[in-house]
Amino acid sequence: MTEIANAPPLLAARSLSFSRDDRPVFEALDFEVGAGEALLVRGGNGAGKTTLLRVLAGLLEADGGTVAVAGTPVARAMRAGTMAYLGHLPGLKADLDAVENLEFLARLQGCRESQDVARALALVGLAAHAHLPVRQMSAGQKKRLSLARLWMSPARLWLLDEPYANLDLQGIELVNRMVRAQLDDGGAALVTTHGAYAAPPVRTRELALATVA
Numbered sequence: 001m002t003e004i005a006n007a008p009p010l011l012a013a014r015s016l017s018f019s020r021d022d023r024p025v026f027e028a029l030d031f032e033v034g035a036g037e038a039l040l041v042r043g044g045n046g047a048g049k050t051t052l053l054r055v056l057a058g059l060l061e062a063d064g065g066t067v068a069v070a071g072t073p074v075a076r077a078m079r080a081g082t083m084a085y086l087g088h089l090p091g092l093k094a095d096l097d098a099v100e101n102l103e104f105l106a107r108l109q110g111c112r113e114s115q116d117v118a119r120a121l122a123l124v125g126l127a128a129h130a131h132l133p134v135r136q137m138s139a140g141q142k143k144r145l146s147l148a149r150l151w152m153s154p155a156r157l158w159l160l161d162e163p164y165a166n167l168d169l170q171g172i173e174l175v176n177r178m179v180r181a182q183l184d185d186g187g188a189a190l191v192t193t194h195g196a197y198a199a200p201p202v203r204t205r206e207l208a209l210a211t212v213a
């Protein structure tokens with residue numbers, strides 16, 4: 001118990017800043033999220049939520065500040081190996097089917113213990129579409145396939161950008177169940193939202209980003 005209480009946060013950002021064309025999108029952000037916690041990143045359209053997650057994931061370079069994972073600062077190029085990022089663009093191969101995509105991604109990112117493609121597809125409700133090419137999938141089916149990919153990732157830290165977008169009610173509940181299971185398992189999740197949906201029922205911190213006029 002003491003050991004867990006003294007453990008460094010799973011993710012800590014210090015003085016994190018990012019600008020575009022010399023205009024700050026966010027400046028000197030300080031926040032952290034511990035094992036078993038979710039951080040809800042709130043803000044209106046254009047507030048910088050996607051930009052923040054892309055900076056954290058190492059897809060964009062910060063102007064300044066540090067990102068530490070489990071107490072160790074991690075350089076931008078190394079961050080993809082420590083986090084699983086669910087973005088707006090699913091990053092799936094359109095010509096491959098669901099199984100082929102997940103097998104390819106498992107080879108690339110590794111796979112969480114005791115998981116496999118068939119189980120992940122069943123979890124997200126795509127078992128009947130295992131051999132459907134991604135280009136023939138609906139937006140919600142693609143999102144579900146991205147969720148299967150997330151579920152298979154061995155990363156403890158999840159960065160979820162508008163995870164509810166394109167999902168029906170069962171899909172929204174699925175995301176919340178997945179987040180809860182990940183946190184129960186000692187992981188953490190950052191979740192962006194416009195605030196339109198209820199936060200998953202887990203221990204949650206909030207980070208509000210202001211829209212720069």
Ligand SMILES: Nc1ncnc2c1ncn2[C@@H]1O[C@H](COP(=O)(O)OP(=O)(O)OP(=O)(O)O)[C@@H](O)[C@H]1O
Binds near residue numbers: 020025043049050
């Ligand atoms: N590729 C880009 N090139 C230039 N400016 C960009 C780019 N992507 C985003 N921006 C700008 O950066 C700011 C933050 O955008 P971002 O997408 O991070 O906001 P957001 O909070 O995720 O918005 P939304 O809720 O609408 O998805 C906005 O002013 C946006 O116009």
